[in-house]
Amino acid sequence: MSLEVPASQQVRCAVHPEQPAGATCTRCGTFLCADCATSVPGLGVRLYCQACAARPDVNYLEALRQRYWGKRDEWAWLVAGVTLLLCVGVAAALAQWGLRATRQSLFALVLLVPVPVGVAFFLGQRWARHALVPTPLVMAVAADALERDGRFLFFLCAIPGLLIALRIHRDVRNQLFFRLPVSSGALKLLWELRFNNPLARQAVHFGFGAVFMPLLSPIAVICGVVALTRVDLKATPPIGRRGQAITGIVLGLVSPAVWGFFLVPMLDRWLSSMVYK
Incomplete structure (x- = not known):
């Protein structure tokens, strides 16, 4: 009994029927040969057909380049x-x-x-x-x-x-802005800084602010919780910053306790000593 699959029954590339398919498009599921499989910078080992790889929602780094190309910053x-x-x-x-x-x-x-x-x-x-x-x-x-x-x-x-x-x-x-060549790695850093779950970064900012102003604690917690629900590393593009979202929540919860149990009594004792000295 032969285990070989007849050539007539092998899966073929949708674009090159004479070539056997070695992969499928991550987005649309089209069968691809080695010549058609396209990887998108920033998305790891995922493979796409040429049509899907050109879509702005998939090739988000190239879309970012085109969005700011020649635009004043x-x-x-x-x-x-x-x-x-x-x-x-x-x-x-x-x-x-x-x-x-x-x-x-x-x-x-x-x-x-x-x-x-x-x-x-x-x-x-x-x-x-x-x-x-x-x-x-x-x-x-x-x-x-x-x-x-x-x-x-x-x-x-x-x-x-x-x-x-x-x-x-x-x-x-x-x-x-000056239409200079920018590598995919630099574009990825720009996207991470400005567009990758920015609410998580705001949660960290409000969290550290809550250390000095406890009234900011609820804002830090809300921003952190919302940002945490948005994390999806399998999305296209991937949405991360889980650590920052958690940091904002922790700081938002801890800072009122620190003020209530340590800083406020300490300030009260210090002021009392100054008044009754």
């Missing part, structure tokens, strides 16, 4: 706002001091150094992303050339701007 609007404030500040300073070649007027003109970079950044010019990083240092050098005695202060003030510029330069969302 919060950093672009922040840079634009700072640029506008600098222009207004310089205009007000020059109206006060005039256009005479005084030291005050020259210091005001130093504030115009980042304006071209800020405008180009808001318009999506890629060179502005790189130029934004050294701009605080360039401003410090220009100010130092006018006033040597303030060198330490100028470069100390440039450090926060430099750190923020580096943060902007590395931000994945900002890279999508």
Whole structure:
């Protein structure tokens, strides 16, 4: 008795009938050969047909890329706002001091150094992303050339701007605004940060807030419970953050007890000792 399945009875690929099927589409169940089976980044070993793999609800990372591709992010609007404030500040300073070649007027003109970079950044010019990083240092050098005695202060003030510029330069969302290639891993981190069960993250925030303000405890518990019910690792895309949801619930439940049994009596004894001392 032969255990071999006749070729006529073998399951065939829906697209290539001459090829035997080795898998089925996770979504629609279509039989797939090795050439048709498609994996989607971020969904592990799940296989899909090409039609299902192109759907936004399945290939959620690519949908995320297309959603933000070329769209201004919060950093672009922040840079634009700072640029506008600098222009207004310089205009007000020059109206006060005039256009005479005084030291005050020259210091005001130093504030115009980042304006071209800020405008180009808001318009999506890629060179502005790189130029934004050294701009605080360039401003410090220009100010130092006018006033040597303030060198330490100028470069100390440039450090926060430099750190923020580096943060902007590395931000994945900002890279999508400038239409730069972003890896699937970076897109997955962006999705995890912004869209993967955000209520669980809010539960943690309210939970830690409840440690200092017990009135936030019910909000932390409610957010944690709702977020916990939404966890579904088998969904497409998977919904996680179970640990954060539980953390928010625990903090929301524990903080009132800590205040009621320890902190409030301690404060009461301390205040009583201060009053009757």
